[in-house]
Amino acid sequence: PDMAFEAIVKKQIQRLKEPSLKCVDLVVSELCNVVRVCTDKMSRYPRLREETERIITTHIREREQLCKEQLIMLIDCELAYMNTNHEE
Numbered sequence: 001p002d003m004a005f006e007a008i009v010k011k012q013i014q015r016l017k018e019p020s021l022k023c024v025d026l027v028v029s030e031l032c033n034v035v036r037v038c039t040d041k042m043s044r045y046p047r048l049r050e051e052t053e054r055i056i057t058t059h060i061r062e063r064e065q066l067c068k069e070q071l072i073m074l075i076d077c078e079l080a081y082m083n084t085n086h087e088e
């Protein structure tokens with residue numbers, strides 16, 4: 001029974017990977033839109049606006065990659081070990 005449970009659960013956990021990565025993409029996209037809207041209020045100072053937007057967007061993109069790596073690692077860890085010796 002443990003092997004059947006493990007096979008079913010692993011398949012379900014594996015199916016979480018794509019939607020999770022897509023969620024990160026959507027969050028990053030929304031954050032970049034928010035940055036754009038906020039920096040538009042700095043239009044009086046175009047170079048400052050551009051530089052601010054560039055710095056923040058670059059930081060978001062760097063963190064996006066780290067987030068995706070951590071997410072994949074978490075899913076891989078969940079797939080690597082199933083605790084079937086619980087009392088429930």
